[in-house]
Amino acid sequence: MSFGAIISASRSSSDSTGTLRGNLHFAGQTLVEYQARQASLAGASEILIRVSSVTPGLSQAVDRLSADGIKVSLIRDMITLVRDAPRDRDMLLIGDGVLAAQSYLDALGQIDGNALLVSDDSRASAPFERIDAGQRWGGLARVTPDLLFGTLDMIGEWDLELTLVRAAVQANARRITAPQDDLLEGRVALIDGQQHADLVGQGVVARQPRAGTRTGGAEYYLLDPLAGLLAPVLMRTQVPAMQIRVAAMVAAAIGLVPIELGWPGVGLLLMVVALLLGLVADRLDELALRARSDGWVALVAPALALVGIGLVGDALPAFYLVLLLGLIMVADRWRRVTGTRPWMIFTPASAVILMLGAVLLGSIGQGLTLAMLCAIGSAGAIILRRLPE
Template sequence: MPLAAILNATAVSGDKTDILRGQLIFASQMLIEYQARQAAHAGAQAIFIMVDQVTPIWSRMVDRLIGEGLDVHLMRDMASLVRLFPRDSDALLFADGMVVDQRYVSELGKAEGDALLVVDDDAATAHLERIDAVHRWAGVARMTPQTLFNTLDLIGDWDLALTLLRAIVQKQPARIVVERSDVLEGRLALVENQQTADLVGKSLSRPVNSDHAVVGVEAYTLDPIARMVSMRLLRQQMSAGHIRWGAGAVALGGLAALVPGWNLVALLLFLLALFADMVAGHIVSMTRMGAAHGWMRFLVPALVLCGVALLGYWSGARFDGLYLALIAALALLILDREKARPIPAWAYVSSGTICLILLAGIITAKLVIAYTVVTLLAIVSLGAMTLKRLGR
C-alpha cells in the first residue's frame, strides 16, 4: 500500500508565542523538517504539513525539501487536505512536536493497516495522550485511507491529530511498543521548547543510533573516530554535502599523487578521503538530510578504487589491481542494495581495508604480494557474501 504523511505544525512553543514547535531547531534543521525526512525515510511518497498560515519560513522550508526530491505540500485547511491527499495511500500521522527514534517510524512504515506507536503508561510518559489503562500514544500512527477519510469528513474544527488518534483506536489497531529504555534515554519526546529540542537532539543524533553502514577494517579503526567527529560537526551545523565534496577533492588529490609515483602519499590521501566520507555518511544518517546524497555516496569509494586499479597497473600488478577494484565495487553495490549485512563487518574487504593492506605492502616493499593477498581475500569475501545470500 502506498504511503503518505500528515504532519502538524500549528502548536505554539513554550519559548515564544511567535515560534511554533515545528520551527524549533532540531539536529541542525527545523523540527518539522526532521519529521518530514523521517517520514520520507520510512517510505512516504508525499508529505502534507498542516499550518495555520503560509509564511516565508514555511515556503523556504518546502523549497529545501523539494530540492531534496521530496513531494511536500502545505495545507491550511481540512478541505485542501481532503482534496489533495491520495485516496489510495495509507497515512503516517505525526503529532505536533513529537520526536521518535527512526527505527520505530520505519517499523510503522512497514506495517499493514491501522497501527499505533505506543509507550507504557507510567510516570515518565504521563504527559503523553492516554489510549487506555495500559498505553499512551507515542506520537506517530499509521492509518488506512478508509479510516482517514471517514474521519476527515467529520472533523470540522476539532484537533486533527487527536481526532484521528481516536478514530484509529476504535479500529483496534496493531500496537508497536517503544522500549522503556528509549523513553528514559530521550529517544522519544514531546518537544515544546528549544532547550528540550537541544537535549533530545543530542540523544537522538548520537552516532550510536546511526544506520550508516561501515564495514571492513575501518569499522574498527577509522569509524569510531568518525563517529565522534560527526557529532561535533553536527552541533556546528556543518553540511554533509560539503564534507563529501571535500572528501572527493582529497581522493582526487590521491589520484594526482600516483602520477609522479608518490604511492605512500596517495594511499594516505585515500584513507583521509574515506574517513571524511564516513563522517559525512553519519551526519546524513543522523539528520536524515539529503536522502544519503544519492550518487554522491559512491563518489569517494569509486575514486579510491580507481586509484587502487591505477596503482596496481603502475606497480607490476596490472590485472590484480583491476580485478580487485571490480570485486570491491561489486561488494559495495551489493551491500548498498540490500542494506543488511550477510556476513560480519570484519569479513568485508572494503576500500579502507584494501588501502591499509596496500599501505603495509609499500612500507615492507612487498606491494605486488600485498595485491595478490588482498585480491584473494576479496574473492573469498565476495564468495561468502554470495553463499549467504543464496542460503537465505
C-alpha cells in the same frame, strides 16, 4: 494495508525567535523533515504536512524529501486536505513537534484500524495532551478513512490534531502504551525548542545501531568505528553530509600532488583521511534517515585513492591492481558481496594502508605483489560466494 501520513507543523517553538517547531534543527535537517522520513520508513505512501503558512524552511524540506523519492505536499486549509487526503487508506497522524522512536511508527504502520500511542499520566508525560483520567496521547495515531473524513465534516475550526485524537478515543481505538522510561530517555518526546531538540537528537544518535550494509576490509575494522565517533560531533555542528563528501574528494585530489612530487607517504596518508571522510558522510546520511549515496559522487574519493596507488606503483602491474580494486570497490559499494565476510573484501582503504606500510619499509614492489594477491583472493571469494551450490 498501505497508509498515508499527516504531520502537523504549524505551532511556534518556545524559543525567542518564534521558530516553528517543525523548522527546528534535528539530526542534520529540520524536525518535520525527520518526521517525514520516519513516516516513509514505516511505510507511508504519501505524506501531507499541515502548516499555517509556507516558510522557506518548509519549502526546502519538501524539495529535499521529493528529491529522495518521498511523496510529500504542504496542506494549508481544510479544503485542500479533504481534496488531497486519500479515501482508500488509513492515515498516520504525527503531532506537532512529536519525536517517537521508529519502532512506534513501525508498530502503528502494521495495525489495521484506529490506534493511538499513549502514556500513563505522570510528570514525564505532562507536556502531552490528556485523553482521559489516566493516560495522555503520545503524539502518534492511526485513523481510518471513515474516522478521518467523518471528523473533517464536523470540524468548524482548523484544529484537526486534537479533534481526531478525541474521535479516536471515542471510537475505542487500540492503544499502544509507551513505558515511562521511553519518555524519560527521549524515545517519545514533545520537542518545544532548539535546546530540547539538541538533547533528544543526541539520544537518538547514541541509540542508533550500526547499519548492516557497511563495507568490509580496513573500512569496516578501522575507519568505520572512527567515523561513528566523528559523525555525531559533526551532526551537532549542523555540517551537511554533502560538504563532508566534497571535503573527501578535495583531500583525495590533494593527496595526488605529494605522490607526484615523490612523497608517497604523505599522499597515502591524505588518501586515508579522504576515505575516512567518505565514511563519515555515509554515517551522517544514515543518522538523518537518508538513503546512502551510491552514485558517482560517493565513488570519487575511493577512485582517486586507487589512482594514487597506481602512481605509487608506477608500473603496469600497478595498473592491473587498480582495475581489479576498482571492480571490487564497485561490487562492495553496490552491495554485490552478500555473504562475503568483511575481512575477505580487499577495499581501497585496505590497499592504501598496505601500500603505505610498503612505502615506509621501502618495499614498494613487494607491497604491490602482496596487494595483487589480496585483490585476487578477494575477487575469488566474492565470486565463489555468489555461485549457486
